[in-house]
Amino acid sequence: DAGITQSPRYKITETGRQVTLMCHQTWSHSYMFWYRQDLGHGLRLIYYSAAADITDKGEVPDGYVVSRSKTENFPLTLESATRSQTSVYFCASSDNSPFYNEQFFGPGTRLTVL
Amino acid sequence: SQQGEEDPQALSIQEGENATMNCSYKTSINNLQWYRQNSGRGLVHLILIRSNEREKHSGRLRVTLDTSKKSSSLLITASRAADTASYFCATPTSGGGADGLTFGKGTHLIIQP
Numbered sequence: 001d002a003g004i005t006q007s008p009r010y011k012i013t014e015t016g017r018q019v020t021l022m023c024h025q026t027w028s029h030s031y032m033f034w035y036r037q038d039l040g041h042g043l044r045l046i047y048y049s050a051a052a053d054i055t056d057k058g059e060v061p062d063g064y065v066v067s068r069s070k071t072e073n074f075p076l077t078l079e080s081a082t083r084s085q086t087s088v089y090f091c092a093s094s095d096n097s098p099f100y101n102e103q104f105f106g107p108g109t110r111l112t113v114l
Numbered sequence: 115s116q117q118g119e120e121d122p123q124a125l126s127i128q129e130g131e132n133a134t135m136n137c138s139y140k141t142s143i144n145n146l147q148w149y150r151q152n153s154g155r156g157l158v159h160l161i162l163i164r165s166n167e168r169e170k171h172s173g174r175l176r177v178t179l180d181t182s183k184k185s186s187s188l189l190i191t192a193s194r195a196a197d198t199a200s201y202f203c204a205t206p207t208s209g210g211g212a213d214g215l216t217f218g219k220g221t222h223l224i225i226q227p
Contacts, residue, residue, distance in 0.1 A: 033214050043157075045207065045214035058214050059207075090156055098206040098215045099144055105156035 002026045006091050006106040014114050019078045021109050023091030031094040032074040033103065034058075034066065036087040043090065049074055050097070081113045118146070118203040118218035126224040133190040135221040137203030138183075144206065146179055146186050147215065151200045160188070160201075190223075198225045 004025040013019050023032065034046040035058075045058030047066040055066050063085060065077045074093075078085055088110050092103040121136045139146070145164045149157040161177045163170045163186065170177045176189040190197055200222045204215040 031213075035214070035217075040219070042202065042219040043204075043215075043217040045216075048214050050213065056213065059216075092157075097213055098147075098204075099213075102147055102159040102162050103157075103215060104159065105149075107156045108154075 004091060004093055004104055004106040006089075006109050008109060009107065010110050012112045012114065013081050015082060016080050019081050019111065021076045021078075021089055021091075021111070023074045023076070023106060025072055025074075025091075025093040025104075025106075027093060027095065027104070028071055029093035029095045029104075030071070031097065031103075032068065033092040033094075034064070034074070034076045035090045035092065036060065036085075037090060037108075038087050046076065046089075078111075081111075083113050085111065086113045087111060118205055118216065120201070120203055120218040120221040122221060123219070124222045124224070126226060127193060128226050129193055129195055131193055133193050133197070133223055133225075135188045135201050135223070137186045137188070137218060139186075139203075139205050140184065142181075146177075147204045148175075148177060148186075148188050149202045149204060149217075151202065151220070153199070157202065193223075193225045195225050195227050197223060199223060 007022045033048045035043040049055045049068045091106040094103045118139045147162045148160040151157045163179045174191045179186045200220040202220045204217045
């Protein structure tokens with residue numbers, strides 16, 4: 001199916017564990033993004049990627065690692081999860097920079113860190 | 115930091131009425147985008163309006179942009195129960211090399227049947 005998918009949709013983990021959230025898009029969009037959504041903060045950019053093997057930090061990158069070896073995938077890793085990383089995580093893609101184009105969002109992953 | 119701020123934070127109207135949401139932003143932009151989020155779902159793009167445009171329509175949606183006042187409005191005409199959702203304005207992040215969107219906190223719209 002065409003579109004953008006995220007897995008898992010729900011995840012419960014413990015403090016200190018490593019967690020990887022997956023994002024896959026079928027449009028061959030060059031740009032991909034990770035946002036987190038928290039009550040009172042709206043969506044905040046964690047990391048973005050302008051193309052395969054090109055990634056850069058957003059507003060709140062601390063505690064997160066990304067990679068992009070293939071255009072269609074953009075995994076987000078929490079190296080040592082903390083309670084403050086409990087959030088809903090959204091992946092998005094676009095065929096150009098946000099200075100020119102809209103973004104398409106995945107369904108989100110709800111992560112709880114105990 | 116918040117670039118766009120929506121107003122009101124919450125809005126409840128009767129089905130069939132029009133709903134207007136406003137967005138104010140701080141720095142100069144080259145476009146402003148509106149998104150909808152249904153409860154528990156991802157965001158869906160509604161309209162992108164460029165800085166040289168003053169008004170844009172899409173079905174029952176009308177977006178205006180006033181760059182002199184750094185504000186935008188989203189009008190939903192003849193509202194339906196299915197329009198119940200949160201609505202966000204977003205602008206391209208400027209500065210710091212963070213090439214993403216900066217979102218407001220959203221307007222939660224409830225359409226009463």
